[in-house]
Structure formats: C-alpha cells, structure tokens
Amino acid sequence: MKQRTSLQDVLELFLLDCRAQGLTDDTLRFYRGRLSLFVAFSEESGAGNLADFTHTSIKAWLADLQARELSSS
Numbered sequence: 001m002k003q004r005t006s007l008q009d010v011l012e013l014f015l016l017d018c019r020a021q022g023l024t025d026d027t028l029r030f031y032r033g034r035l036s037l038f039v040a041f042s043e044e045s046g047a048g049n050l051a052d053f054t055h056t057s058i059k060a061w062l063a064d065l066q067a068r069e070l071s072s073s
Contacts, residue, residue, distance in 0.1 A: 007048055010050055011039055
C-alpha cells in the first residue's frame, strides 16, 4: 500500500528548502505560522493529505478566512 504524504510533511519540506535558499528566520517563522493555519484547516476538513488537496481546498480555506475576518469586525 502506498503511503500518503501529509500536508504537514509537505510544509516541513517546503520550509527546509526555504532554509537552504537562505531565507531569514523571521521569514521562515512567518511562512510556518501562516501555512500551519492552512494545514490545520485542511486536516479538519478531511484534506490533510497531498492526494486530497485540490484547488477547492484553497477556495474553502480562503472562504473560511474571509468569514472569520467578517465575524471579528
């Protein structure tokens, strides 16, 4: 059975690549913070694996962010 790659694993690989490119610690912290929110939302929505990730996942996350922003104002 083929192992599924989690979005958390993809995030860690992305950050490792960013570090190798010489991005600052502040930039890495910013990326981790923002992208961790997306990973958590995806996991809660049942799309926590790369195979489940689609453009609809991003649209749902953006709609959720917008709804949260509107409810906090």
